[in-house]
Amino acid sequence: MNDTTLRPAESSAGRSAAAFFVRYGLVIALVVMELGFAIVEPLVLSPGNLLNVLQQTTYIAVFAAAQMVVILTRGFDLSLGTCVSSVSVASALVMTSMVAADPGNLPSALAMGILTGLGLGVAVGLFNGFCISVLNVNAFVTTLGSFNICFGIATTISDGRPVFDVPKEFSELMYSGTILGVPAPVIIAVAVLAALHLLLNGTVFGRSLYIIGGNPRAATLAGLPSRRYLVLAYVLCSVLAAVGALMLTARTGSGEPNLGGNVTLQSIAAAVIGGVSLRGGVGSTYAAVLGAVFVTALSNCMGLARIDGYIQQIILGCVIIAAIFVDRLRTGAR
Amino acid sequence: MSATTLDSSRAARGRHGWLANALRKIGFLPALLIVLVGLLVAFEPRFMGTFNLFNVLRNSSALMIVASGQMLVLVVGGFDLSVGAVIALTSVVTAKAMAVTLEAAPDDVSTAILFGVLAGMACGFVTGLVNGACVAFLRISPFMVTLGTSSIATGVALLLTNGIPVYGMPDAFVKEFGRAIWFGLPMPVYVSVAVLALVWFMQRQTTVGRYIHAIGGNMQAAMVSGVNTNFYLILAYTLCGMLASLTSILLTARLGSGQATMSGNLMLESIAAGVIAGVSLRGGVGRVEMVALSALFLSILTNAMNLLKINSKIQTIFMGVIVVAAVALDEFAKRRSRDARGR
Numbered sequence: 001m002n003d004t005t006l007r008p009a010e011s012s013a014g015r016s017a018a019a020f021f022v023r024y025g026l027v028i029a030l031v032v033m034e035l036g037f038a039i040v041e042p043l044v045l046s047p048g049n050l051l052n053v054l055q056q057t058t059y060i061a062v063f064a065a066a067q068m069v070v071i072l073t074r075g076f077d078l079s080l081g082t083c084v085s086s087v088s089v090a091s092a093l094v095m096t097s098m099v100a101a102d103p104g105n106l107p108s109a110l111a112m113g114i115l116t117g118l119g120l121g122v123a124v125g126l127f128n129g130f131c132i133s134v135l136n137v138n139a140f141v142t143t144l145g146s147f148n149i150c151f152g153i154a155t156t157i158s159d160g161r162p163v164f165d166v167p168k169e170f171s172e173l174m175y176s177g178t179i180l181g182v183p184a185p186v187i188i189a190v191a192v193l194a195a196l197h198l199l200l201n202g203t204v205f206g207r208s209l210y211i212i213g214g215n216p217r218a219a220t221l222a223g224l225p226s227r228r229y230l231v232l233a234y235v236l237c238s239v240l241a242a243v244g245a246l247m248l249t250a251r252t253g254s255g256e257p258n259l260g261g262n263v264t265l266q267s268i269a270a271a272v273i274g275g276v277s278l279r280g281g282v283g284s285t286y287a288a289v290l291g292a293v294f295v296t297a298l299s300n301c302m303g304l305a306r307i308d309g310y311i312q313q314i315i316l317g318c319v320i321i322a323a324i325f326v327d328r329l330r331t332g333a334r
Numbered sequence: 335m336s337a338t339t340l341d342s343s344r345a346a347r348g349r350h351g352w353l354a355n356a357l358r359k360i361g362f363l364p365a366l367l368i369v370l371v372g373l374l375v376a377f378e379p380r381f382m383g384t385f386n387l388f389n390v391l392r393n394s395s396a397l398m399i400v401a402s403g404q405m406l407v408l409v410v411g412g413f414d415l416s417v418g419a420v421i422a423l424t425s426v427v428t429a430k431a432m433a434v435t436l437e438a439a440p441d442d443v444s445t446a447i448l449f450g451v452l453a454g455m456a457c458g459f460v461t462g463l464v465n466g467a468c469v470a471f472l473r474i475s476p477f478m479v480t481l482g483t484s485s486i487a488t489g490v491a492l493l494l495t496n497g498i499p500v501y502g503m504p505d506a507f508v509k510e511f512g513r514a515i516w517f518g519l520p521m522p523v524y525v526s527v528a529v530l531a532l533v534w535f536m537q538r539q540t541t542v543g544r545y546i547h548a549i550g551g552n553m554q555a556a557m558v559s560g561v562n563t564n565f566y567l568i569l570a571y572t573l574c575g576m577l578a579s580l581t582s583i584l585l586t587a588r589l590g591s592g593q594a595t596m597s598g599n600l601m602l603e604s605i606a607a608g609v610i611a612g613v614s615l616r617g618g619v620g621r622v623e624m625v626a627l628s629a630l631f632l633s634i635l636t637n638a639m640n641l642l643k644i645n646s647k648i649q650t651i652f653m654g655v656i657v658v659a660a661v662a663l664d665e666f667a668k669r670r671s672r673d674a675r676g677r
Binding site for chain 2: 076131135136140141142145148149151152155156160265268269272278279308310312314316317318321325328
């Protein structure tokens with residue numbers, strides 16, 4: 001404490017160095033990791049693999065961004081994974097049954113499938129938001145409950161089996177198609193994330209989420225409609241999850257009742273590693289995407305270096321704890 | 335605002351009369367449990383079968399032990415998502431340690447059992463210690479710490495076994511302990527009663543219990559009053575981990591093999607049991623006897639749904655609704671009493 005007052009020049013240099021590391025630490029870690037693994041396995045840095053990583057990132061990035069929206073408000077959404085599963089199964093069922101009934105009318109089948117998926121997302125979000133914001137039930141318990149409910153829905157309507165025969169055109173639309181050589185998932189993800197970025201930064205609703213998470217009491221005193229915004233945040237989260245679910249369904253070409261198995265944990269891990277604070281009010285779309293890139297690149301590198309899957313799980317656990325610790329330092333530094 | 339709610343609540347009390355009064359006296363959960371058991375006894379003869387009752391008792395004993403550990407962590411204002419992973423890891427380590435020592439010295443069964451149990455308890459101890467230390471010293475959110483340790487513990491358990499069950503535990507451990515019936519009741523029942531009694535005693539009669547509640551109620555106040563908050567935080571997490579290990583050893587002994595996939599839904603159920611018992615997720619509030627009761631309730635409810643041949647997938651939906659509804663009701667009651675007191 002005394003030192004800082006005596007030697008302001010040096011300490012401010014030290015502080016800005018620390019701030020630099022805190023700010024760009026993850027990017028540095030990412031580059032170091034890629035280079036380090038490249039020594040062991042040169043394939044890591046091949047253009048084909050990097051492109052592959054980017055494509056895989058799109059899905060986790062959407063899920064991490066969805067999770068980020070509610071983490072901003074000091075909540076989280078455990079139901080995200082099973083919401084993904086139920087959206088996948090429900091939209092696949094609608095599409096296949098509509099195509100079976102009327103093979104000529106493909107566009108309306110696709111539209112209905114997508115609408116069903118998004119509608120289910122809205123419904124799950126409304127349930128979560130209503131319980132959390134109006135009934136005052138803790139976010140953990142609410143989303144634990146909806147986790148079970150969505151899991152039950154997904155497995156009941158599909159009978160626990162994948163729904164096959166999803167129209168090829170759907171996969172083309174949201175997975176294999178390209179516009180000017182850019183793959184469809186990348187376009188969708190970029191569009192969705194850009195829209196989310198604008199929403200969070202350019203609208204009263206978006207900015208309010210930061211205030212609600214940063215200081216709920218201040219938000220209420222300032223006259224913000226906190227309850228309504230909180231419900232909207234959960235709806236937004238689940239709708240984004242539904243978009244990601246549709247993208248994944250297009251990739252697998254079937255509705256999978258177990259599609260969202262690891263998605264909840266991955267999305268929370270990616271968001272937090274990217275720098276979204278669990279204490280609320282801190283985070284951005286950029287952070288969610290960066291975290292998603294890191295998580296994807298890490299598992300890609302470990303896979304290419306032929307590290308045992310079980311050890312990968314152990315390493316991911318360590319990375320999560322380390323990331324929270326860094327977050328702790330970061331908020332302490334501010 | 336508060337005046338109108340008070341009036342309406344008074345009116346409500348008047349209207350419901352004796353039923354509401356009776357409910358308030360015995361409490362909501364015991365009443366629900368009595369109704370459930372009554373219905374089962376009346377309409378489902380298979381419920382009272384010895385085999386079925388033993389099953390319910392075994393399942394609820396396991397859940398009671400995990401849930402009472404979980405409750406301690408909830409009371410200090412935390413969470414332990416790693417109990418499931420600890421159960422898996424303990425199962426594998428216990429079985430492996432027993433099998434290895436037995437192979438080295440085939441005649442010395444008791445040493446093998448002792449080694450296995452100690453190694454298993456060490457798993458919970460170490461995981462709990464790490465959880466507690468991260469929460470206490472690094473001030474990391476318990477949700478994320480235990481998420482991380484749960485990923486690590488599961489990874490280690492799978493790594494040790496490659497996902498294959500571990501056999502080779504001594505017969506004495508499985509047949510004479512794990513599947514034993516003592517004085518007409520399955521062995522785990524006695525263990526769980528002992529655990530519950532100990533936790534109850536600790537909570538009610540010792541300073542340790544009082545400090546744990548004080549920390550959860552108001553960490554700052556506890557610290558200022560000279561309570562070593564870090565120590566008691568770590569203690570709560572360590573006890574939770576060890577109780578999870580104990581559950582795992584009982585389950586492993588009954589199963590006869592160490593399995594990395596054993597925990598099933600116990601993690602979620604332990605939190606659900608706590609929450610239904612009115613343990614506050616904000617810390618400071620929680621009674622072990624209520625937790626035991628709600629663990630029993632959950633086990634009987636699951637059993638009832640199985641007997642009624644309700645699809646297991648629909649059972650999950652049902653469980654989800656019950657957990658949310660229980661907390662919503664609790665919040666509602668709390669708000670009403672707060673409003674009433676606000677007058």
